[in-house]
Amino acid sequence: MGNLLGTLSIASQALEADQGALQVTSNNIANANTPGYSREVSVFEPEPVVTEGNVEFGQGVTLSQVQGIRDQVLELGLQQGLQQQGQTNSYLQSLTQVQSLFNEAQGVGLQGPLSNFFSSLQNLSTNPTNSSLRQAVISAGQTLASAFNQASSGLAQVQQGLNQGIPQTVDQINQLTQQIAQINGQIQQAQSSSADPNQLIDQRNQLIEQLSGLVGVDNISASDGSVTLTTTSGALLVSGQQSFALTTGNVSGNVDVFSQGSDITANLSGGTLGGYLQARASISSTQQGLDQLAYSLGSAINAQQEAGYDLNGNPATHEPFFNLPASGPSGAAAQISVALTDPSQVAASSDGTAGSNGNVLALANIENQTVVSGQTPTDYYSNFVATIGTEVQQSTNQQTAQNLVVQQLQNQKASVSGVSLDEESANLIQYQTAYSAAAQVVNIINQIARTAITLGQSG
Amino acid sequence: MRIVPSELYSDLLSNLQIDRQNVNQAVEEASSGQSVNTLSDNPLAAGQLVINRAQIADVDQFSYSINTVQGSLNTADSALNSVVSSLTQAVSVGTEAAGGTLTSTQLQALAQQIDQISQQAVGLANTTYQGNYVFAGTTVTTQPYVASSSSPSGIAYAGNNNTNSVEVGEGQTVTLGLPGSQIFNAPGADVFQSLTDLSNAIQSGNQNSIASGISEVQTSLNNVVAQRSLYGDTLQQLNSDSTNLSQETLTLQQFQTNLIGANEAQVATNLSQAQTTLQAAIAAASQVSQDSLLNYLK
Numbered sequence: 001m002g003n004l005l006g007t008l009s010i011a012s013q014a015l016e017a018d019q020g021a022l023q024v025t026s027n028n029i030a031n032a033n034t035p036g037y038s039r040e041v042s043v044f045e046p047e048p049v050v051t052e053g054n055v056e057f058g059q060g061v062t063l064s065q066v067q068g069i070r071d072q073v074l075e076l077g078l079q080q081g082l083q084q085q086g087q088t089n090s091y092l093q094s095l096t097q098v099q100s101l102f103n104e105a106q107g108v109g110l111q112g113p114l115s116n117f118f119s120s121l122q123n124l125s126t127n128p129t130n131s132s133l134r135q136a137v138i139s140a141g142q143t144l145a146s147a148f149n150q151a152s153s154g155l156a157q158v159q160q161g162l163n164q165g166i167p168q169t170v171d172q173i174n175q176l177t178q179q180i181a182q183i184n185g186q187i188q189q190a191q192s193s194s195a196d197p198n199q200l201i202d203q204r205n206q207l208i209e210q211l212s213g214l215v216g217v218d219n220i221s222a223s224d225g226s227v228t229l230t231t232t233s234g235a236l237l238v239s240g241q242q243s244f245a246l247t248t249g250n251v252s253g254n255v256d257v258f259s260q261g262s263d264i265t266a267n268l269s270g271g272t273l274g275g276y277l278q279a280r281a282s283i284s285s286t287q288q289g290l291d292q293l294a295y296s297l298g299s300a301i302n303a304q305q306e307a308g309y310d311l312n313g314n315p316a317t318h319e320p321f322f323n324l325p326a327s328g329p330s331g332a333a334a335q336i337s338v339a340l341t342d343p344s345q346v347a348a349s350s351d352g353t354a355g356s357n358g359n360v361l362a363l364a365n366i367e368n369q370t371v372v373s374g375q376t377p378t379d380y381y382s383n384f385v386a387t388i389g390t391e392v393q394q395s396t397n398q399q400t401a402q403n404l405v406v407q408q409l410q411n412q413k414a415s416v417s418g419v420s421l422d423e424e425s426a427n428l429i430q431y432q433t434a435y436s437a438a439a440q441v442v443n444i445i446n447q448i449a450r451t452a453i454t455l456g457q458s459g
Numbered sequence: 460m461r462i463v464p465s466e467l468y469s470d471l472l473s474n475l476q477i478d479r480q481n482v483n484q485a486v487e488e489a490s491s492g493q494s495v496n497t498l499s500d501n502p503l504a505a506g507q508l509v510i511n512r513a514q515i516a517d518v519d520q521f522s523y524s525i526n527t528v529q530g531s532l533n534t535a536d537s538a539l540n541s542v543v544s545s546l547t548q549a550v551s552v553g554t555e556a557a558g559g560t561l562t563s564t565q566l567q568a569l570a571q572q573i574d575q576i577s578q579q580a581v582g583l584a585n586t587t588y589q590g591n592y593v594f595a596g597t598t599v600t601t602q603p604y605v606a607s608s609s610s611p612s613g614i615a616y617a618g619n620n621n622t623n624s625v626e627v628g629e630g631q632t633v634t635l636g637l638p639g640s641q642i643f644n645a646p647g648a649d650v651f652q653s654l655t656d657l658s659n660a661i662q663s664g665n666q667n668s669i670a671s672g673i674s675e676v677q678t679s680l681n682n683v684v685a686q687r688s689l690y691g692d693t694l695q696q697l698n699s700d701s702t703n704l705s706q707e708t709l710t711l712q713q714f715q716t717n718l719i720g721a722n723e724a725q726v727a728t729n730l731s732q733a734q735t736t737l738q739a740a741i742a743a744a745s746q747v748s749q750d751s752l753l754n755y756l757k
Contacts, residue, residue, distance in 0.1 A: 422752040
């Protein structure tokens, strides 16, 4: 049989539920532009029925849940995309700096000084006794050595910047993992008291996205609502309420990254940090290539110089042209300098006479000899430069593609989780109508109740 | 699929940025005149540019070298010209002395003329160019022909027998003249010996000696003429090399333009297109409706 009070309570419960739904809608509208906000949807559930005799009476509605609408798969995909984007961006930034050191398209780099050096030798061959031509050879040699020094120091500076950026990035990573661990705790608490931790989950996702931009992470959801984060190579970053800080330390002149005491640098990838490490490896290889050129060219010149005679007819056996590191190519570009101090020391002569140019002709001819890793100096440098350009070009293309991918993922995420004002407005109308209807029911019950109360009274 | 406003705005923004980048790129090409402004614009072209510029520098150097050596070769050639004249003169003096009709005094006078010619010849054999002796082989700072009492002709050669070569083209060298020993005191054709012998013969008045002296001078003269032809040939070769190098410079520069130069018409078109696209995107962005159902709720 129903009863009026029961009906009233159903109506007033409905009012509560609709009020709640309106509040959720209002919250969505307010947060329409909040970054990382996932729209919330009110979930209505009917109250359990009550059976009287063989009639089941529904007991109204309750707002059982406020559900945050998000797609975890999309979110993970977006985090992956951000990791790659972060890495490519920071890698490209460093490479662009390297490229500007050798921008032969604008005449910057080694080609000019190399050509000038060989030209000065050719010039001397036309008049070996001429002191200003001899001085010009020494000057051209100094200019060439300087160019090597500067290029090498430019590369070293980029490396230094990277080694400074790595600890800074690690600090940021540690701050984020700390915050994520904290939120893990808060979410665990909220879930155990069966509250909906929507805001916390959104916050955590934002933090993980930021973290992804900094380093490559794997994201594993645990059953208690927390996430476990590790680097892509498995080093633990966050587990439950605990975060594990990364540290940095100096290893053979480079800053390496450590997790719980072991050096994880070699396997780190993704994000800005991955980009820095990739750039550092690339620049190290570029530096080696430069050193090879300086060392091989310098050594060939030295060998030929020492095979000749100086202006005074003395064999130039212990008068090398360039100073080079004794141990090998490493550091050659940074250290190369002209060893000769006097123009008369240039070993132009091949027979001990002042006017012979046989040796300086041979020196000039080194330009056409395959003295650098089986290539002429010019060919070697040409490949060196093309390699750098190709690397930058490929990374630039990668960056463009990845930006599009990330954007698409963000759009997809917004499509699922973003607030649509049209939709919320429609919801407003819907809940307002329901509220009005419920209120109207209350009104009518009120009237009926009054009637019922005055039933017994009569005139 | 749900579309929310934030998607729209982020798409617009990223497209605008791409459009702006394209405009920047076109402007850079237009202002630099180059289609390749950094290595990454065209890595292969950048690599080839390095080689091309090295080649241009080489060709410039060859032209410069040719200019330089032409100076000394011309000087040597001109000196040899004078030597030929002098020796021709000596032959004619000798011929005058032959015939057996001259007095002793006249013969002495003629012998003196030969001596003077000999001194001239020594001077010419010691010709310098910019401070270097041109007939000394490679000992260019030492006078090649010096007075020597131990030499039968009174003149000894103090130079050596080496010569320099100079590179005037890719793998192409020219020999810079000859050592004096091949020109002035070759075996059997010694200029100074022959002049000394002729002078002595004339002084002696002996017809046979005079005839023999004339023949000796003639032989040395023939040798000088023969050796001199190398100089003329080399100078001619260098002239033609110089012309070829000018042509090669043009070819190399044209190659460079093709490699990295910007086609003006193309660049202007690109710039215009990029700007149009940008403006259209901006205009579209400004027209995006801000309306939503919210505006219509009463």
